[in-house]
Amino acid sequence: MKNYLAEFFGTFWLVFGGCGSALFAAGIPELGIGYLGVSLAFGLTVLTMAYAVGHISGGHFNPAVSFGLFAGGRFPAKELLPYIISQVLGALVAGAALYCIVKGNNTPMVIDNTHAGAFAANGYGDLSPHGYTPGAAFLAEFLLTAFFLIIILGATDRFANGQFAGIAIGLALTLIHLISIPITNTSVNPARSTSQAIFAGGGYIPQLWLFWVAPIAGGILGGLIYKTLLQKPETR
Helix, strand or coil: CHHHHHHHHHHHHHHHHHHHHHHHCCCCCCCCCHHHHHHHHHHHHHHHHHHHHHHHHCCCCCHHHHHHHHHCCCCCHHHHHHHHHHHHHHHHHHHHHHHHHHHCCCCCCCCCCCCCCHHHCCCCHHHCCCCCCHHHHHHHHHHHHHHHHHHHHHHCCCCCCHHHHHHHHHHHHHHHHHHHHHHHCCCCCHHHHHHHHHHHCCCHHHHCCHHHHHHHHHHHHHHHHHHHHHCCHHHC
């Protein structure tokens, strides 16, 4: 249960910190943090929780990471479903908290789900921040999640300096956001996409499939690549 609670709180912090920065701080005229600030916020959420609770649960905070670690031989299949449930619940509670804060302003923010980035949700086509097609969005999410898993598996390999694994993983997520916020508003995390799509509603719901399929497929590929092509045989 401690593992599941760690995943719940870690995913909550990722969604609350990352999506919260996009909702409240990114667009303030002349003072907003913009794409760079949001990218750093997501990276910092993972970095801080990796050191806070990573030693308890492994610090996945992401269903695609759990699947990738399973494919890489680092995680048992029997734990996949409990971890994913914990992650999605953490994301949903964070989304609910963000929604309450958004609506608690003197002039509540209008969540216009016909426009890209509504409630920091992920999208493609008309709901992509810069109008990228479903194919482009799928490829970006797939490749970025694959490399994310390669970085995670490499940074946590017993031959690596594990003390700095959280930094490498957090910076990797920052870089991923710097690349792909203009494309999909960056998912690489089905739990994060689910929470924001549910509260944004509208066209984000039918697009949610891509932000489950592409990251999980990419995560599995990344796990297999590291396990079969990069990992030293004696550590498998």
